[in-house]
Structure formats: C-alpha cells, structure tokens
Amino acid sequence: MRASIGLIGAVVLLGACGDNRDAESPVEGPVVSASETPRNPAVDTTENAAEGTITPGANSFTEGQARSAIEKQGYAQVGALSQGEDGVWTATAVKDGVQSRVSVDYKGVVSASPAS
Numbered sequence: 001m002r003a004s005i006g007l008i009g010a011v012v013l014l015g016a017c018g019d020n021r022d023a024e025s026p027v028e029g030p031v032v033s034a035s036e037t038p039r040n041p042a043v044d045t046t047e048n049a050a051e052g053t054i055t056p057g058a059n060s061f062t063e064g065q066a067r068s069a070i071e072k073q074g075y076a077q078v079g080a081l082s083q084g085e086d087g088v089w090t091a092t093a094v095k096d097g098v099q100s101r102v103s104v105d106y107k108g109v110v111s112a113s114p115a116s
Helices: 002-017 046-051 063-072
Strands: 089-095 098-104 110-114
Touching: 063 089, 063 098, 063 110
Parallel strands: none
Antiparallel strands: 089 098, 098 110
C-alpha cells in the first residue's frame, strides 16, 4: 500500500513539472560576473605584463623554467642565470642582434634592459 502511495506521489510530482521542450527560451540561472579587481594579485599577470616591469617576490620557477620563459620571448644565447635575493632571475641574452640583461620575476614577466 505504501509503495502505491509513493508511486502515485511521484507521478503527480513529475506531472506538475511539465514538459519544457517547447519553452521559448532556456531557463537561465543567476548572473555571475567577473571581479573588476583580481582576487589574488599574486597570480594576476596582466598589470605588469603589459608594462614589462619586474615585481620582486618569492619565485617558484626553476632555472630551466626561467630560461624557457626568456627564450619564449625571442631571446637566444641566454647566459648563466642567477637568482637574486628579491627572487628575480637574471641573465644576459641576445635578441635581434642586441645583447640585453633580461629578468624574470615570480609572475613569469620577462623584462630587458641594456647590458652593462
């Protein structure tokens, strides 16, 4: 008897939901908007990447990853890399025949200045 009542209740509920295959537009949920400011500035690379400025900070890149980041920016003949106390990797490298001092910060931003 209880099973019959449960089955009847389920049928009634399913019937009340109806068939929305013919609905004019899909049902949309709440609007989710992007934050205007980064929620975690430690991983936001857009601000400094556009300017090409280096941000000091604890760097988790290995030497090989820093070298790869420099090479991806079109530099060749990347010299020995060294990591300063500020966490920035630096080396000399050549791009378009010009030797520069290149740096990679903890965000992966590559910046160059004239070699000294």
